[in-house]
Amino acid sequence: MPLKRGVGVSSGVVIGTALVLETEDVRVPRRFVPSDQTAHEIQLVEKAFAAAQAEVGGERERFAERAGNDLADIFGFHERWLGDEKPRKEIADLIRDKEYSAAYAISVFMRRYRRRFQEMASPFLQERARDIQDIERRLLRHVGGETRMELAALDESVIIIAHDLTPSQLVELEQTKRLLGFATDVGGTTSHTAIIAAGLSIPAVVGLEDITTHISSGDTVVIDGLHGVVVINPDEQQRATYTAEAEHLQEVRATLAELRDLDAETRDGVKIELLGNIEFPLEITDCLEKGARGIGLFRTEFLFLQTDRLPSEEEQFEAYRDAAQQLDGLPLVIRTMDLGGDKCHPTGGWEMEKNPFLGLRSIRYSLQNLPMFRSQLRAILRASVFGDIRVMFPLVSRIMELRQAKFVLSTVTEELEEEGYEFREDIPVGVMIETPAAAICAREIAREADFLSIGTNDLIQYTLAVDRTNERVGQLYSPADPSVLRLIRQVVRLGGRSEAKVSLCGEMAGDALFVILLLGMGLRTLSMAAGNIPRTKKIIRSISMADAQRVCRRVMSFETEREVLNYLRDETRKVWEDL
Amino acid sequence: MQDDESCRQIEVEIVNPQGLHARPVMRFIDIAAQFKSSIRIHKGDMSVDGKSPMEMMLLEGVQGTILKLEACGDDAAQALDKLAELVRDGFGEM
Numbered sequence: 001m002p003l004k005r006g007v008g009v010s011s012g013v014v015i016g017t018a019l020v021l022e023t024e025d026v027r028v029p030r031r032f033v034p035s036d037q038t039a040h041e042i043q044l045v046e047k048a049f050a051a052a053q054a055e056v057g058g059e060r061e062r063f064a065e066r067a068g069n070d071l072a073d074i075f076g077f078h079e080r081w082l083g084d085e086k087p088r089k090e091i092a093d094l095i096r097d098k099e100y101s102a103a104y105a106i107s108v109f110m111r112r113y114r115r116r117f118q119e120m121a122s123p124f125l126q127e128r129a130r131d132i133q134d135i136e137r138r139l140l141r142h143v144g145g146e147t148r149m150e151l152a153a154l155d156e157s158v159i160i161i162a163h164d165l166t167p168s169q170l171v172e173l174e175q176t177k178r179l180l181g182f183a184t185d186v187g188g189t190t191s192h193t194a195i196i197a198a199g200l201s202i203p204a205v206v207g208l209e210d211i212t213t214h215i216s217s218g219d220t221v222v223i224d225g226l227h228g229v230v231v232i233n234p235d236e237q238q239r240a241t242y243t244a245e246a247e248h249l250q251e252v253r254a255t256l257a258e259l260r261d262l263d264a265e266t267r268d269g270v271k272i273e274l275l276g277n278i279e280f281p282l283e284i285t286d287c288l289e290k291g292a293r294g295i296g297l298f299r300t301e302f303l304f305l306q307t308d309r310l311p312s313e314e315e316q317f318e319a320y321r322d323a324a325q326q327l328d329g330l331p332l333v334i335r336t337m338d339l340g341g342d343k344c345h346p347t348g349g350w351e352m353e354k355n356p357f358l359g360l361r362s363i364r365y366s367l368q369n370l371p372m373f374r375s376q377l378r379a380i381l382r383a384s385v386f387g388d389i390r391v392m393f394p395l396v397s398r399i400m401e402l403r404q405a406k407f408v409l410s411t412v413t414e415e416l417e418e419e420g421y422e423f424r425e426d427i428p429v430g431v432m433i434e435t436p437a438a439a440i441c442a443r444e445i446a447r448e449a450d451f452l453s454i455g456t457n458d459l460i461q462y463t464l465a466v467d468r469t470n471e472r473v474g475q476l477y478s479p480a481d482p483s484v485l486r487l488i489r490q491v492v493r494l495g496g497r498s499e500a501k502v503s504l505c506g507e508m509a510g511d512a513l514f515v516i517l518l519l520g521m522g523l524r525t526l527s528m529a530a531g532n533i534p535r536t537k538k539i540i541r542s543i544s545m546a547d548a549q550r551v552c553r554r555v556m557s558f559e560t561e562r563e564v565l566n567y568l569r570d571e572t573r574k575v576w577e578d579l
Numbered sequence: 580m581q582d583d584e585s586c587r588q589i590e591v592e593i594v595n596p597q598g599l600h601a602r603p604v605m606r607f608i609d610i611a612a613q614f615k616s617s618i619r620i621h622k623g624d625m626s627v628d629g630k631s632p633m634e635m636m637l638l639e640g641v642q643g644t645i646l647k648l649e650a651c652g653d654d655a656a657q658a659l660d661k662l663a664e665l666v667r668d669g670f671g672e673m
Contacts, residue, residue, distance in 0.1 A: 077601040080608055081632040113633070120639045128636055131601065 008228030199529030256534030296527025324387030362395035456506025520552025595669030599640030616652025
């Protein structure tokens with residue numbers, strides 16, 4: 001029943017069977033061969049053993065030359081294992097009796113073999129399981145054929161344990177509807193995988209450092225995303241506690257689901273627009289299911305970071321068009337590429353910067369890499385006839401950047417016109433307010449933009465001068481800091497004096513604690529991860545605008561983050577007892 | 580166990596702190612392979628082939644574990660001498 005602590009990135013509790021994803025994703029598909037081919041498959045097995053043995057022998061020799069012969073001994077042992085006739089015989093029997101393919105027979109045998117180690121007490125278990133895995137991988141590599149695990153082919157519900165998960169792996173897993181939860185060695189609350197997990201309401205704990213070495217496939221694990229805890233093989237009592245908690249959350253969720261088709265409207269009839277934040281077009285369905293009335297933030301970096309080459313205009317166009325079509329007329333705010341900082345494209349010609357978050361990132365990068373920027377704008381414009389597409393520039397810190405970006409947009413418009421493309425000529429242009437500079441000059445920016453969207457993650461980091469992933473100062477990062485709240489209120493006020501609509505799309509929008517306050521400040525559009533929409537709606541429907549304004553006035557009089565948090569917690573609990 | 584008269588048995592204790600990990604298994608197998616006799620190792624009600632690395636890996640032997648070595652064949656006595664000596668010496672790891 002060991003308990004491991006990490007960072008909970010997505011609330012929710014789940015108990016289930018673990019599937020440990022190996023770095024190479026090896027899982028062999030079940031394949032059969034005609035009976036007249038079994039001799040051939042057996043031969044393949046013999047060859048794979050011989051080749052693997054020769055290879056490992058070479059490695060042993062290589063390591064034997066170096067100091068400290070531990071590795072040489074390990075390989076020496078593998079070499080002998082591969083030279084043993086018994087495994088080959090048993091694998092050959094499997095092929096003859098069951099007509100398995102060579103690769104599948106090897107994996108079946110190895111899995112059974114490995115299972116026998118699970119009965120062993122440590123330290124033998126771990127050391128040997130690793131050895132066997134290593135031998136298995138080597139054999140499978142030599143036997144050839146299909147050995148890549150298709151994540152999409154999961155056939156039972158599992159909790160995924162991995163060193164790390166990429167956002168696309170996560171989305172792929174989610175699509176199988178077999179993903180109960182996940183835990184990873186690396187990661188933090190701001191990693192994109194974490195953000196998506198929260199959006200999809202998949203319980204997850206990250207930053208566990210070495211969880212993959214503590215869990216084996218088949219173990220029962222509890223993922224408590226709320227407290228950032230993973231329990232391995234829970235005892236009766238733990239099981240009961242967590243099952244009860246999971247059921248309670250399930251009920252809460254069911255209640256919220258009933259709200260889906262209701263408006264996000266305060267008790268005194270003020271309608272609030274709730275939108276979803278997404279990274280991949282695939283997530284749109286989930287947003288709509290949770291009650292989003294459009295997408296307020298479509299991050300486009302995935303297009304640039306997924307492959308090692310830049311996406312063509314056509315590929316981008318297709319992604320934007322698909323998203324627009326899925327939304328069927330609902331708004332889709334596309335944020336232009338927010339590269340730099342911690343998101344660098346391998347071919348982008350990046351230089352090491354001393355301070356990447358104060359460096360060439362986001363709109364600054366776009367304005368210095370015009371061909372890339374232009375192709376993205378062309379793709380967005382071309383897709384604009386397929387729905388209500390709007391374009392948004394990130395991290396603008398001075399009005400000149402907005403003017404330059406709009407100039408590029410207008411030249412692209414002319415170009416498309418000449419080429420005879422159809423597009424929406426009055427495509428709304430928005431600016432993300434993510435720096436104190438932009439917040440302070442919001443009035444001027446608002447005059448030249450159709451909408452402003454407050455991006456709180458960066459705004460907080462730049463206002464408080466805190467990197468929240470830095471564990472030595474991370475606790476200083478807080479949306480509730482009075483300086484941050486004053487900046488947000490100022491943007492809402494200044495924006496309100498222009499035609500521009502102001503919305504908020506940072507993580508703060510989805511935090512139950514701040515809903516009442518944000519409404520009180522005057523915000524009428526909030527964009528958040530899909531998973532947070534139902535409860536936000538519930539809170540909105542439980543309060544009146546007069547309440548919200550009262551709360552806001554009170555909060556603005558506080559001097560410390562602590563007072564703000566305590567007060568908001570009390571006020572929110574009055575209408576949302578599950579906080 | 581074979582009831583052949585040429586079978587011999589001996590009990591030995593694992594004495595090295597690390598127990599029967601990869602390197603000791605390897606040494607054991609290398610010695611066992613030098614003899615024609617079949618070699619089995621019994622631990623409680625479990626029994627494995629002393630010449631098969633695959634089976635030997637399944638044998639969980641921490642320090643203090645008693646193993647019963649059994650050899651059957653013409654050179655059984657010599658085989659047991661050598662193997663028992665290896666185990667008693669802590670597989671050369673002490």
